[in-house]
Amino acid sequence: MECKTFNALWLTDIDDTLLPSNNASPLVFARISSFLKVLENYCVLTVPVTFKTRAELEELSRTLNYSFKAYVAEGGCSVIISETLANPYQWNTEGGEGVITLCRNRSMMDPVFHSLESTSCRDKYVKLTSLTPVEASKLLNTSLKEAENAVKREFTEVVYSSNSECLQLIEKEAVSHGFKAFRTRRFLHLGETGKEEAVKLLLNLIGYRVKGLIISSGDSPADAGFLSIAEIPIIVSNNHTEWFRKYPYVKITNNIPYSLIDIVSRHILLKQPFW
Template sequence: MTKWVVVTDLDGTLLDHHSYSWQAAKPALERLAAMQVPVVLNSSKTRAEIRELREQLALSWPFIAENGAILDWGDGHFEGFAEPRQQLLTVLGQLRQQGFAFEGFADWDLATIVEKTGLDAHSAKLASEREFTEPLLWLGDDPGKWAFQQALAGHQLQAQQGGRFLSVMGQYSKGAAIAALRERYPGATIIALGDSPNDAPMLDVADIAVVIKSARSEQLMPKAPSTIRTTSPGPEGWNQAIQDILNHRS
């Protein structure tokens, strides 16, 4: 029986917020691999992006893409929880005509996506292969942003703030697929790691919530039975937390 399942956010958590490097987490990742502990990537990134990262990390476990829109079992099977992206873009076009100010991936060519994300051209192309969500940069003021979110709710949509972008999506979350993971790995302790408000649903339903230090991590108050807060950001904090859990709770 699998004792642990690690479910992790990427940007600002397993990956450095600025460099996107995961090298500081390598010792903990290698230890988890040796123990055959599933490491499930759970991100706003696309399936194309996560597939490539899984290869770099030598992971073969399931993964969750686009803020919980789809759970890909990694064997050709998947479970979807969202409507296609084109439906979001239709609504966003209507809201823009009403005066809301924003830009998103659908508005940008590849060079602009590179500029806005800091990714190289290849990675930016993978990031553009969105199926269910639309990342935005909000260009208005805070009251306008609140009104925009209310307007989205009227269309059964929501906007979650991630590490860089405001992600427009359906009424699901990073926590939605955790129940399916529990069915796949019955009895396992779910360790979830995240650093931003859009990680809250995932952290709430974990057994051990790890809040990775970031500019917005103090906003996170997980409902999980046990919460750990790291003193270091990004992959350094990730490595610290996983090593501590394995050392003291095994």
Template sequence: MECKTFNALWLTDIDGTLIPSNNASPLVFSRISSFLKVLENYCVLTVPVTFKTRAELKELSRTLNYSFKAYVAEGGCSIIISQTLANPYQWKAGDGEEVITLCRNRSVLNVVFHSVDNTSCRDRYVRLTSLTPREASELLNASLKEAENAVKREFTEVVYSGSSECQQLIEKEAVSHGFKAFRTHRFLHLGEAGKEEAVKLLLNLIGYRVKGLTISSGDSPADAEFLRLAETSIIVSNSHTEWFRKYPYVKITNNIPHSLIDIISRHLLLKQPFE
């Protein structure tokens, strides 16, 4: 089913929001897949906004047996729009997708690590792209296939350090060199753009086709800026949410993804107000 206009737009983070961060079962993926297809039948456009790579998102689509019409990858550095969604007068790609990049190659980030390597933190951090797939699998607590796709980063770097002092130093160095740094639950993500910039550009490109409500969902301060762009924001978190300054918002504390599916379903499909 092709929708000329959409009754709603759902912008959502993936890990820890739509999908549990660790060891999601086939039943979970089946439930998510079925729900996304129901939303599509009601002309609700779902757009992942994530730090995942393009390769990871393609694999996720295969796992879900569902094709997203648009998604934001690598924390805002890449916007991918399908041919069915893109403005035909702007269409350039020949493989079914239009790719818009907001960042340069991740090699520009090397200057940050050259600076860090002159400090006591030299051997106290790891860059995801420097690891073998097996090493990345252990660090991410993910399958080998997932790890292989996670290290295929074009624009961003993911950093892990067991030292909060070193994490703060790397973040400070990145910002001092003009880059952006975003903390998630375990990692530091470095790049040249954020989710907010990518979502704003995406809305400029396709917003005219959305005639109803825009909802956003995320689970960490790294999602805060793009969450604020929606009319209704949903935070999936068991911890404090002082980092989110827009009111009102909805908070979900557990049972991923079922609680999120329930509240999206009640509001978009059953037209019930949020409590």
């Protein structure tokens, strides 16, 4: 079914929001796949907004047996729009997709890590892109295939350290070099832009086709920017949410993804009021 306009737009983070961060069961994937197809039949556009790589999202689409018409990858550095959604007068699509790049190659961040060589943190952190798929699989607690796709980063660096002071130092160095730094539950993500900027760009391109509610879902301060753009922000977290300043919002504390699916279903498909 091809929708000329959309009755709603759902912007959602993936890890710890739509999916458990690791070891999701086939039943979970099947439930999400089924729900996404129902939304599509009702002309609701679902757009992942995630730190995952393009390769990870392409693999996720295959696992779900579902093709996203648009998605934001690597924390906002890449916006991919399908040919069916893109305005043919805006750009020429190749391979059925239009790709907008908001960041330079991740090698631009090398000076950040060079600056750490003379500090006590030089051996206390790892970059995801420096790991083999086997090593990355252990760090991420994912399958080898997922790890192979996760290390294929073009624009961003993902940093892990068990030393909080070192993470703070890396964050400080990144910002002083003109980059952005976002903390998630286990990692520090470095890049040249954020999810909010990418979502605003996407809305400038396709927003005229959205005739209903814009809702968003995420789980961490890294999602705060694009969550605040939506009319209905949904936070999926067991932790305090003092980092989010827009009111009102919906908070879900458990049962990923079923509680989120229930909320979206009731308020977009059944049109129940949020407040």
